[in-house]
Amino acid sequence: MPRDTFHKLKEEKRELITNAFLREFAIKTYDEASITQVVKELGIAKGSMYQYFDDKLDLFMYLIEECSKVKMQYTLHVSREDYPDYWEYFHALFLEGLKFDANHPLQSHFLHNLTQNLNSPSVKEQFDQLQKQVVEAFTAMVKYEVGIGKFRDDVDLDVLGFMLYKLGTGVQEHLEYHNIINPQQSIETRTPVYQGKKKELIATLNHYIALARSAFDKQ
Amino acid sequence: MPRDTFHKLKEEKRELITNAFLREFAIKTYDEASITQVVKELGIAKGSMYQYFDDKLDLFMYLIEECSKVKMQYTLHVSREDYPDYWEYFHALFLEGLKFDANHPLQSHFLHNLTQNLNSPSVKEQFDQLQKQVVEAFTAMVKYEVGIGKFRDDVDLDVLGFMLYKLGTGVQEHLEYHNIINPQQSIETRTPVYQGKKKELIATLNHYIALARSAFDKQ
């Protein structure tokens, strides 16, 4: 948690600082990211940062929380009940992700880099915790779908849940792997990751959904 | 590539060195792994290491290569033609992996840690290259199965390939996530990762295969 001092800052300065660090952590590993550098860039003293945050990890967690909040505003709009089918819901979630990316590129960049970022041993614990939350959310969804007879019931729920989680991250990784999106480059050019790639994303997403339907749906 | 000096070493010493570093890289990130420490442990001079290898990366790549060779000896036994069905072949590959793990725990540990290991920016390039090889291998398999009419042909080959790749890594990650296996602990106790967990592995594997059959097979 940031200290009071940070919250008391003028909004402008607070955002300047937040954004500068978002940028740093968006292109570097947690361990690589240098407070010294960013602070120099910002023209503020390093000591000040330690008046705002307990330490590097505190700062990092704050950034995660802020970005998550912003993204939530988008995904919480989408509600399962509005869709007759889980996969249309799943699809809709991705579209919200697109909006988020377009409107908040910096936050999107940061979150894109998070996976790699979090492999640093220094934040492994935090990563495991986050991952657990996400997997559990997916497992809960699966459970619901099985319950209402939409998903198959002959496969372990945990397997379905974990696979659904992997499916979510898989689409993005697929697009990165095939150079359709390039988060690193997008960060440099400060453009949304999916700018001009909406069609490609949706096409790939639909392919994955086609596979997933066969795998998950009760036949 | 290790220097000649290294190859000329007595086999015993060569293995002592190799094993010590396998252990180090099995429990730490590439960046975290400390040559200084291992060398101290081994009781040899740091300078000697630089007579054996160009640098840290050279050493690391050597370890990858050695372990891969050993594992290959197992997986190359399995041939697609001996199975009527891709998934039985897939299953058989995992069983060979089990044998490898049981007979070469150290190498298995190292390879298990490789994924996390390779997220260090210092070796990102190497990781991408390795990943590319693996994904391409899977994509080739998929292409073959589609060709002989076993796999569906209405989904992009790249999607099938990438998903199959994810499936391979997914089973292991699933077991780790659910604490069925614990590579870190296994390294400490120097026991094979899957020791006493064969049944669990196979059960989970079969669940994933059940899903995959529905997803990939031509109906």
Next chain:
DNA sequence: CATCAATATGACTATATGGTCACAAATGTA
């Protein structure tokens, strides 16, 4: 204006490590 608390500052410390290099030891050769 004077006083006190909250902030800002940046030189400095502690800490590690990859890699080098001049020199020592060992091994081979004749």
Next chain:
DNA sequence: TACATTTGTGACCATATAGTCATATTGATG
């Protein structure tokens, strides 16, 4: 034994950064 070549050695250097702290600055308050 005398010489040459290959190996082994470990003190040393360059490098970088998270975090600290005594001090200076600012701002509010009466």
